[in-house]
Amino acid sequence: MDLLGPIHDILVIFLGSVLILGGLGVVLLTNLIYSAFSLGWVLFCISLFYISSNSYFVAAAQLLIYVGAINVLIIFAVMFISGSEYSNDSHLWTIGDGVTSVVCTSIFFSLITTIPDTSWYGIIWTTRSNQIIEQDLISNVQQIGIHLSTNFYLPFELISIILLISLIGAITMARQ
Amino acid sequence: MFLLHEYDIFWAFLIISSIIPILAFLISGVLTPIREGSEKLSSYESGIEPMGNAWLQFRIRYYMFALVFVVFDVETVFLYPWAMSFDVLGISVFIEAFIFVLIPIVGLVYAWRKGALEWS
Numbered sequence: 001m002d003l004l005g006p007i008h009d010i011l012v013i014f015l016g017s018v019l020i021l022g023g024l025g026v027v028l029l030t031n032l033i034y035s036a037f038s039l040g041w042v043l044f045c046i047s048l049f050y051i052s053s054n055s056y057f058v059a060a061a062q063l064l065i066y067v068g069a070i071n072v073l074i075i076f077a078v079m080f081i082s083g084s085e086y087s088n089d090s091h092l093w094t095i096g097d098g099v100t101s102v103v104c105t106s107i108f109f110s111l112i113t114t115i116p117d118t119s120w121y122g123i124i125w126t127t128r129s130n131q132i133i134e135q136d137l138i139s140n141v142q143q144i145g146i147h148l149s150t151n152f153y154l155p156f157e158l159i160s161i162i163l164l165i166s167l168i169g170a171i172t173m174a175r176q
Numbered sequence: 177m178f179l180l181h182e183y184d185i186f187w188a189f190l191i192i193s194s195i196i197p198i199l200a201f202l203i204s205g206v207l208t209p210i211r212e213g214s215e216k217l218s219s220y221e222s223g224i225e226p227m228g229n230a231w232l233q234f235r236i237r238y239y240m241f242a243l244v245f246v247v248f249d250v251e252t253v254f255l256y257p258w259a260m261s262f263d264v265l266g267i268s269v270f271i272e273a274f275i276f277v278l279i280p281i282v283g284l285v286y287a288w289r290k291g292a293l294e295w296s
Contacts, residue, residue, distance in 0.1 A: 051186075057257065064253050069246040076242040079234040142264060145257030149269045156272070159254060160279040163247050167283035170243040171292045174236070 011052055019045045032078045040071040057141045240292045244284070251280055 022045060025038035043066040050059035148156050219226050258265075258273050287293055 060256055061253050064249055064256075069249045072242055073246060076234075076239055080236060080239070081233065141257050142261040145259075145261030146264060148254070149258055149261075149265060149272055153272060156254065157276060157279070160251065160276045163251055163280050164283040167244065167247045167280060168286055170247075171240060171287050171290055174240045174243065175290065175292070 008052065012049075015045055015048055015052070019049075032081065033075070036071070036075045036078045039074065040067055043067045043071060055140075057144055240287070244287055244292065247280060247283065251277070 019042055022038050022042035026035045026042060029035040029038060043062065047059045047062040047067070050056075050062055254276070255273065258269070262270075
């Protein structure tokens with residue numbers, strides 16, 4: 001276990017730098033489709049972060065929902081923009097840009113101040129999942145599956161009804 | 177806390193599978209003779225004279241394919257822990273998951289009957 005610490009640090013630094021580069025690409029690239037693909041790359045790197053911190057189910061969910069679903073929707077939405085709107089008027093500083101930058105920097109600094117103050121190991125779920133990992137390496141996702149299909153049976157079926165409602169609603173809205 | 181050794185094969189696979197396309201593009205970029213011309217830089221459309229720009233607006237009806245895909249993609253997230261614990265759980269949970277899959281299939285049939293899956 002002595003060697004694993006530095007490898008973990010190197011991996012986190014490498015992933016973090018790739019993530020920051022991807023985020024800068026999302027903001028700075030002028031072509032919208034390139035920034036949409038860059039956003040997909042950033043979300044993929046976040047899922048690798050989840051794998052390196054032992055939460056495999058969250059990584060799979062991140063890959064399926066954010067990279068698979070939301071990013072595909074964003075890319076489709078970019079594809080519906082007509083080609084003439086790729087004009088180079090991105091150098092203008094509008095009011096919306098100012099408001100967005102103020103909000104983003106305030107969120108950034110509030111996160112920086114709150115993350116060191118929070119005692120993450122005091123949360124019950126974190127310690128309990130650590131105990132599960134120590135007991136059996138595979139059972140983390142299995143525990144979610146067992147709980148989902150026995151204790152939370154009714155919400156599990158309600159999810160599929162919600163998906164059905166959203167599918168029918170989306171089709172009827174898109175047909176108009 | 178951090179269990180890297182479990183994913184050694186995964187990282188090796190990731191590195192190899194990302195090196196292969198990089199090498200393919202690099203080798204073809206090094207080997208190809210570069211002679212640029214207006215005819216050569218135009219986009220290839222099966223020998224037919226290309227019309228207009230490549231950056232064109234797509235029709236809005238293709239969005240429905242994305243929406244149908246997203247719904248079943250979200251469904252997969254909930255089927256994944258069930259599939260992982262399939263050997264622990266019994267036949268009754270299989271019927272639960274069958275109902276879970278069957279309800280969005282009603283939506284798929286609705287989309288099919290409404291013509292949302294027609295490509296043209």
